[in-house]
Amino acid sequence: MAHNLIFMTGATGVLGQELVKELLKTTHSEVAVLARAKNRASHADRVKKIFTSIDIDSHLGSRIHVIEGDVTHHKFGIKKADLEYLERECKVFYHIAALTALNGTEKECQQINVGGTEHALELAWDLRKKGKLERFIYFSTAFVAGSVWNHCSKEDKLPAKPVFANYYESSKYKAETKVREAMAKGLPVTIIRPSIxxxxxETGEVSDFNVIYPFIKLFAHGMLSKIPTHLKNTFNIVPIDFVIRATCAIVKDPRSVNRAFHVVAPKPPTIGMLLRVGEEEYSTIPPIEVIDPKHFKKNNMSAQEQMVFAMLEPYLGYLNGHLTFDTRNTRQILRGTGIPMPKTDHPFLKTLVRYAVKVGYLAI
Ligand SMILES: NC(=O)c1ccc[n+]([C@@H]2O[C@H](COP(=O)([O-])OP(=O)(O)OC[C@H]3O[C@@H](n4cnc5c(N)ncnc54)[C@H](OP(=O)(O)O)[C@@H]3O)[C@@H](O)[C@H]2O)c1
Structure with a gap:
């Protein structure tokens, strides 16, 4: 019999991997992870390889159970015996899987992020009614509020008329709406909303360079020389270790049932700070020209730069929005846990860039 079985989707992703590791280290729980086969590797081989690469030894690894499935299918297409196992044992269900590419198409984002969450909720209701599920934990994003408008996002609601930069954001909004509907019907839910x-x-370490990193790469590799923004604009990033520790502390606290939590930087860095780090670390690249978005004209760029600029468009909201985040719920729960809100200052940006250079993601 499993001790307090946790079931998790998205365990092979950047956040899921670290969360599994933390849960294995800090609890006695066993963790069942949903995984799919990919690039000719079986679901089980992929999980084994990933967890070995992040130093989960065989002792900790013996508490991981791998379940084959895909979130785009009803009940994730999980085999009958595995569904019965979850019904018998699962107490906590983390739905983390998503398509996180900011340039994902409308169809892909709908299928994976909205459809995937509907399927997760369908399964969660079953595990609640037939089994012993106590909590459904959903990884949303701080940008469900839409990144391209001037707004202070509250934790316990969604804005009525958000302004989105891409299909990732709009699909996560629809998905969180579904989760909130289930919460209103009695499913015990906790919503975690990280920023980027x-x-x-301390080390800058991360297992994959997604979301904001490809954007930094375009500039660091000299592929774009102009950027439509203001030096004083901010972009909200959050270190992964804070997200993991804060999530565990939030979930552990019974006050987190039926509430949402912004897991974000209280004082985000400015574009000016990022460009300064770029200039300090990349002395060979000419300084990037910052142009007031009102006066920015794509046509003034070379044909090659226009092509690269098209790749940047899904990110522009993050450079020009004035979205801010209320963090009352997160601060209240973290008070007394010894987990401070994160610092995302100039030295931290340097640490991030230096790590990406050290492992060869950014060339120098
Ligand atoms: N990273 C961020 O900056 C950030 C910020 C705010 C919120 N979030 C949210 O946090 C969650 C995790 O983000 P992440 O950065 O860890 O994502 P990630 O590294 O892109 O990982 C995505 C995970 O979802 C899984 N997945 C995608 N499509 C699937 C499908 N059809 N069936 C089964 N699994 C599928 C992937 O499995 P495969 O390995 O098989 O592809 C992977 O485990 C997401 O819900 C995201 O919206 C992330």
Whole structure:
């Protein structure tokens, strides 16, 4: 019999991997992870390889159970015996899987993020009614509020008329709406809303360079020379170790049932700070020209730069929005846990860039 079985989707992703590791280290729980086969590797081989690469030894690894499935299918297409196992044992269900590419198409985002969450909720209701599920934990994003408008996002509601930068944001909004509907019907839910997750606060380490990193790469590699923004604009990033520790502390606290939590930087860095780090670390690249978005004209760029600029468009909201986040719920729960809100200052940006250079993601 499993001790307090946790079931998790998205365990092979950047956040899921670290969360599994933390849960294995800090609890006695066993963790059942949903995984799919990919690039000719079986679901089980992929999980084994990933967890070995992040130093989960065989002792800790013996508490991981791998379940084959895909979130785009009803009940994730999980085999009958595995469904019965979850019904018998699962107490906590983390739905983390999503398509996180900011340039994902409308169809892909709908299928994976909205459809995937509907399927997760369908399964959660079954595990609640037939089994012993106590909590459904959903990974949303701080940008469900839409990144391209001037708004202070509250934790316990969604804005009525958000302004989105891409299909990732709009699909996560629809998905959180579904989760909130289930919560209103009696499913015990906790919603975690990180901003843009980046490397470890002290080392910069991260297992994959997604979301904001490809954007930094375009500039660091000299592929774009102009950027439509203001130096004083901010972008909200949050170190991965804070997201993991804060999530565990939030979930552990019974006050987190039926509430949402902004897991974000209280004082986000400015574009000016990022460009300064770029200039300090990349002395060979000419300084990037910052142009007031009102006067920015794509046509003034070379044909090659226009092509690269098209890749940047899904990110522009993050450079020009004035979205801010209320963090009352998160602060209240973290008070007394010894987990401070994260610092995302100039030295932290340097740490991130230096790690990406050290492992060869950014060339120098
Ligand atoms: N990273 C961020 O900056 C950030 C910020 C705010 C919120 N979030 C949210 O946090 C969650 C995790 O983000 P992440 O950065 O860890 O994502 P990630 O690294 O892109 O990982 C995505 C995970 O979802 C899984 N997945 C995608 N499509 C699937 C499908 N059809 N069936 C089964 N699994 C599927 C992937 O499995 P495969 O390995 O098989 O592809 C992977 O485990 C997401 O819900 C995201 O919206 C992330």
């Amino acid at each position: 997750v980046v490397g470890h606060s």
